Amino acid sequence: MxxxxxxxxxxxxxxxxxxxxxxxxxxxxxxxxxxxxxxxxxxxxxxxxxxxxxxxxxxxxxxxxxxxxxxxxxxxxxxxxxxxxxxxxxxxxxxxxxxxxxxxxxxxxxxxxxxxxxxxxxxxxxxxxxxxxxxxxxxxxxxxxxxxxxxxxxxxxxxxxxxxxxxRLRKDAGELDRLRQACRISAEAHERVRALVQPGQNEAEVRANLEQHFLACGSRGFAYPSIVAGGDNACILHYTANNAPLNDGDLLLIDAGCSVSDYYNGDITRTFPINGRFSPEQRDLYSLVLAAQEAAIAKVSPGSTAEAVHETAVRVLVEGLLELGLLRGSVDAVIEQDAYRHLYMHRTGHWLGLDVHDVGAYRLGEHPVSLETGMVLTVEPGLYISDRLPVPEGQPAIEERWKGIGIRIEDDVAVVDGGAEVLTAAALKSVEAMER
CATH class of the missing domain: 3.40.350.10 (Creatinase/prolidase N-terminal domain)
Known part of the structure; x- marks a missing residue:
């Protein structure tokens, strides 16, 4: 169109x-x-x-x-x-x-x-x-x-x-078609590189494969500098050096999307084990992030808010982190005190369109903007377990077995009549799909 x-x-x-x-x-x-x-x-x-x-x-x-x-x-x-x-x-x-x-x-x-x-x-x-x-x-x-x-x-x-x-905040049918195109190409690239990744490769090789697919499909190229982060590098949110070796036993976080000819963008993050198998700690944290993302996506519908999407993801993450012993206290107290922020320090999403972090208000004064048909946002909870940030007072020290695990799962979601359309669904994300 x-x-x-x-x-x-x-x-x-x-x-x-x-x-x-x-x-x-x-x-x-x-x-x-x-x-x-x-x-x-x-x-x-x-x-x-x-x-x-x-x-x-x-x-x-x-x-x-x-x-x-x-x-x-x-x-x-x-x-x-x-x-x-x-x-x-x-x-x-x-x-x-x-x-x-x-x-x-x-x-x-x-x-x-x-x-x-x-x-x-x-x-x-x-x-x-x-x-x-x-x-x-x-x-x-x-x-x-x-x-x-x-x-x-x-x-x-x-x-x-x-x-x-x-x-620009409310996309028409033509814009949604362009976003679907960008998301399709981006999802194909993620699926392609996951099948090729092996221990001993370099992050740069993975980036090259991603961006080659973007160009081969007729896009302008990457929508933003690709993040290809193995192991502890995934705990750096905007890591773009992309030059480290991929180590057996680590996870690989890839945050990458293409920009099509008229500038509409895809923005996908997937995280998977480099050797094809999760460790127990990796599996626990990945399953938790996936559960938070699925719950957050379920909140996307006309009349909801981006704030409600974020709050839903935070609650699921905090509940899971308490069960795993990475946090201590009651769910409400941890959230109220921001005592989880050393492990999850960003918002759960942003508007998407001609800009990757697209324009449009999230709040009007004291009131969050209601989601309407045609709005498109990312849903991208994550967990980043490292000692870069101090552990808040009253929270447990992080055990070594958890450190160096960085996980984010991100999809692009359009608000449609009656709910949501996940534009990036072709990029798989189940635990089973991430292993081989």
Whole structure:
């Protein structure tokens, strides 16, 4: 199902209520010397335009019916295209991307004041695009200077984030199709590498196999730097060195997902024994994390909250850790005192979409945001048994037999009518599936 960018733009224009919005594309970022990082479009700009070139600027002008969507884009330039690739130019911006009007980017400074004239305010995110910010603020300042003569002025300068991020939080059918695609490719990669892992390999080999599959399936590549963490490395939540040998008897935690052509992402974590068999301690902890994740996923439904998902996972983990002797006290007291946080220190999930940690509020003031059909979140409880963090007062010292075990199980879950759809279900996770 195609993405309807025109429908998104109209929804955004309606929400602006007379303000003019200035939404810039991402710029190229220098890696070293004269080499740039691979280009990644700004998610808000992409969401409204589908235009994948750096440096462009989109204007949304509800006060100008008929010319409400204006794009400033890099001009066609045969010499530049020989060196850096194809550009759509102004004609392509209109014909292929639906702009009412398009101009070469170098005309932005001259034309921006006229386009903003008559708007009730400016909607622009300050602090991220200093050169463009100077132009926008100059336009606003000039409007304020004229107010004493004309009696009219832009009332405010606001950020577009609240409008756009509320829109992006609720995925439509086309977006869910893209997320399913990203999750399918990501799940296939996890299944593929688990079958290939053997003691004595290096984490880097596993990463290479993962990311080769992402690319072979036509994705852009990894959605975020892959985490391939053997043994105690799995107790480092954002471990990305990926260069250690895989030892017989250890677990391997893989947190990896791909990004498809229009930037929607998969985000999966699986943990399994490198030699194909859990030790008793590994099996106990893995079974506990899996039970917590299954209970948390069962809480995903319209009307629930991401907070309820997290609280459910925490309660199951604490109950199990008390039974295993890794915690001491009552369930409620341990949770109230955060006395489990040396073993489980992160939230159980995040929104997923164009960004891996996608935009959207989790709370509105004192109230958690209710889950609605079309929202997508990860569910990823874990346990990390190490001596990196101090054991809270009153809690038992960690026995050596538990140390160095890091486990996380993560799935991507869409809120659907009546419950949840696990988009990453093709990546197996039962105890039996993790052994061979």
């Amino acid at each position: 195609p993405i309807n960018y025109a429908q998104r733009r109209q929804q955004f224009l309606d929400a602006l209520e007379g303000q003019a919005a200035v939404i810039p594309a991402a710029a190229l970022m220098q890696h070293h010397a004269d080499v740039e990082f691979p280009f990644r479009q700004d998610s808000d700009f992409w969401y409204l335009t589908g235009f994948d070139e750096p440096g462009a600027v989109a204007l949304f002008l509800p006060h100008r019916p008929g010319n409400s969507f204006v794009l400033f884009v890099p001009a066609k330039d045969p010499t530049a295209e020989v060196w850096h690739g194809f550009r759509w130019g102004t004609e392509g911006a209109v014909a292929e991307f639906g702009a009412d009007v398009a101009h070469p980017l170098e005309q932005l400074e001259a034309l921006l004041p006229d386009y903003l004239q008559g708007a009730e305010g400016i909607c622009f995110r300050v602090g991220r695009h200093p050169d463009l910010e100077k132009l926008v603020l100059r336009c606003w300042s000039n409007q304020l200077d004229r107010a004493s003569r004309t009696g009219e002025a832009m009332r405010q300068l606001t950020a577009p984030c609240p409008i756009l991020h509320a829109m």
